[in-house]
Amino acid sequence: MITPKKIIGTVKSATQMGESSVRTVIWAGLGAYSKGTEQVGMAQHIVSKQIQDLVSKGSEVETEMVERIKDTKRGLFGQAESQFNHAFNATCGIDRDRFSNFEDKVDRLQEMVEKLAEKSK
Known part of the structure; x- marks a missing residue:
């Protein structure tokens, strides 16, 4: 026959098992939360480092690209x-360098004429 003492003992045992199970579940949840925050922190650090690496590499590539663009621009010009x-x-029959020299000579001639004109006043 079941005595009240056995019932109380069974209830206490079940209660202790329940408390132990609840405590285990709570600790597991807190542990998972803690582990998750650690991993988020590590992930943020990793992502931050990767972004810094990408920015650094992008800066190097930009410098290289600017030089390539300048070289291409010089080549095209x-x-x-x-x-x-x-x-x-082909159209005028005049070499451009010779034409530039001719312009320089005309400019010097014009200066000389202007100086002579001033002297004769």
Whole structure:
């Protein structure tokens, strides 16, 4: 027969097992929360480092790209100038360098004429 003492003992035992189970579940939950926050912190650190690495690499690539663009620009301007000189020579029969020298000579001649005009006043 079941006595009140056995019932109380069984209830206490079940209560202790329940408390132990609840405590275990709570601790497991807190442990999971703690582990999760640690992993989030580590993930943030890793992501931050990766972003810094990408920014650094991007800065290096930008410098390289700027140099390539400058080189390409110089090359294109050189080709354009060469083609212009060729077209100018083909249409006018005058070499562009010789034309520039001619302009310089005309400018110097004009200065000389202006100086002579001032002296004769």
